[in-house]
């Protein structure tokens with residue numbers, strides 16, 4: 196059993212959960228995830244780890260809650276226990292001295308990009324963090340991100356903060372301010388990652404994405420998480436979750452994520468968040 | 476003891492009642508229903524009580540088979556179960572899923588006359604009898620030796636090691652990646668062949684013996700083997716062979732194409748057949764094709780059938796070469812599974828939404844026997860044919876998961892991704908580390924995994940006793 200220390204909605208539909216999981220907290224590195232179950236009958240869902248406190252033995256996750264299991268998760272009160280928190284799973288994001296790194300986060304990925312930006316900064320990179328949302332009231336953790344970034348860029352669909360539009364504009368914005376980007380790392384909904392990848396392709400900048408297919412075990416046992424990367428089949432849970440975005444078969448990933456749309460209990464992974472992103 | 480020999484030979488192997496095919500194909504209840512006391516006693520009375528029992532020599536864990544059968548014949552079930560449990564920690568499981576026809580029963584002296592003793596059914600009978608009693612006895616545990624053992628993986632191999640060592644007074648912790656113990660018994664073998672209540676009961680027994688059980692803990696991720704070595708005197712790796720194979724043919728990543736592991740895990744571990752009460756969804760497919768011919772393929776096909784799909788087994792050789800147990804093949808046939816023999820899928824074709832809608836396959840003919848001794852299939856040119864489906868389950872095999880080897884550099888590995896361990900002791904190339912079960916042999920059987928666990932436990936015990 197794993198105790199939920201804190202659970203609150205930080206912006207509409209995004210819940211911040213702090214969970215006591217000392218074994219996970221002591222090993223976790225940026226870019227890894229856990230698999231959670233809310234109750235004994237519950238399904239297993241993968242969730243990125245957004246922060247941790249090794250001393251306290253806790254991890255933090257930012258979860259987009261839109262019914263189904265994520266809806267159940269939203270309702271777990273602080274002080275209650277959930278039966279499964281297993282991890283840290285997947286490979287950590289590669290952290291090195293790259294030069295200038297553009298970290299892009301959207302949706303739950305505004306949370307999970309934070310420890311990546313922090314580690315890159317500690318390594319001595321110039322870190323530019325770009326966060327995207329429909330509107331300004333959907334941003335969170337800006338103070339945390341500011342501390343680990345040399346520059347913060349906001350992009351909103353409605354123009355209420357920063358640049359107006361979507362993440363596809365990011366390289367044009369970079370160019371306008373004469374930034375040379377050595378590497379891009381994107382965390383968030385599939386569509387955000389795809390768009391960011393499409394935008395960087397003409398510039399040939401290495402773009403790392405954290406894929407989020409359906410998962411069950413998270414240890415390479417079931418193969419439901421398979422993705423095609425550079426014409427090879429990979430299991431995202433053990434071979435990833437990070438991959439070179441320019442090699443990913445996005446069409447297939449988007450389709451596979453829709454497998455259970457009709458069964459609706461996979462709300463987290465087939466979020467309406469994605470639907471509105473498909474509209475220009 | 477000469478007395479039973481004088482008896483007239485009784486070759487009438489007692490049948491075990493089963494749910495009729497028409498009924499069972501619509502439910503997930505157990506297919507075989509077990510012996511009544513009278514049937515069990517009658518069956519046990521037929522045993523000739525051989526002086527040199529061949530059956531025992533063919534049992535991977537050397538159960539005193541004539542011994543427990545004699546107790547059944549004498550209606551002394553308490554002694555019977557004790558004899559059985561001396562060698563086999565999981566009789567209720569083995570009585571159901573062991574391939575007795577190629578082990579103990581194959582060498583029964585009555586087999587030539589077709590009247591071999593139903594050893595597996597009697598084993599199951601005793602285990603079920605014990606479970607039906609009010610109290611299941613707990614053996615006395617000697618005082619703690621203070622030695623600590625970590626067991627990685629809660630499948631049959633790991634459970635056996637834990638059971639043996641805890642009874643010798645060592646402190647045992649089982650680390651399991653999933654949220655439930657049992658390994659393949661829990662996530663793979665379906666309810667209708669092995670009710671999960673039985674597996675839970677056995678795990679619970681270990682817990683009552685004082686085993687510490689840590690689920691949701693992935694060795695190689697949550698903690699490495701190296702780190703465990705600092706805290707534990709010995710480590711046993713029983714991580715199984717859980718990495719699913721695919722055929723690497725076009726269309727394999729279409730929606731509706733599953734690995735056997737995914738399909739069975741959704742159903743068994745996550746109870747998908749109770750969706751939406753249990754939250755893990757399972758699709759309502761109408762036409763399912765299961766590719767493969769082993770026990771795993773049979774389990775997938777019979778599961779799909781029970782969910783209401785017209786179900787086919789697609790196998791590249793003929794019926795004679797099917798690696799599955801004959802009993803399971805017959806069960807599948809009775810239930811109405813369609814067998815497409817000499818058929819090899821070459822491509823899956825999707826619809827406009829990325830869902831599989833057709834399999835394209837080649838017809839095969841049989842050629843010369845290959846390395847496995849089975850006649851190898853050869854494609855017939857120009858025999859491409861298409862078959863409509865809305866789901867495919869790929870059940871062509873598994874190999875050990877690379878997570879542990881990848882994070883344990885000192886471990887010597889075999890060609891097939893297996894951990895190399897001594898057959899007699901389970902010792903690996905690394906000090907204080909033992910391994911056994913599917914992770915060493917590749918996908919095999921429950922009883923072989925338990926046998927390997929038993930040998931490793933013996934070797935670990937010797938080692939722990941040698942520490943001053």
Ligand SMILES: Cc1cc2nc3c(=O)[nH]c(=O)nc-3n(C[C@H](O)[C@H](O)[C@H](O)COP(=O)(O)OP(=O)(O)OC[C@H]3O[C@@H](n4cnc5c(N)ncnc54)[C@H](O)[C@@H]3O)c2cc1C
Pocket residue numbers: 572573574627628629630631632633650651652653656657658659660663664665692693694695713714715716717739770771774876878879911912913914918919920921922924
């Ligand atoms: C569908 C199916 C049907 C079968 N039917 C039969 C049958 O009828 N009769 C028969 O005899 N055999 C059958 N088998 C084979 C039999 O189940 C296996 O040979 C046996 O379970 C192997 O036992 P094991 O303990 O070695 O491994 P497993 O049962 O595979 O258990 C390994 C355990 O280790 C855990 N694990 C893996 N990696 C880690 C890690 N890094 N950290 C922590 N835990 C980890 C796994 O989650 C798993 O619980 C069947 C197999 C399948 C898949």
Ligand code: FES
Pocket residue numbers: 409410411412413414415416417418419420421430431432433
């Ligand atoms: S989630 Fe099962 S293999 Fe990746």
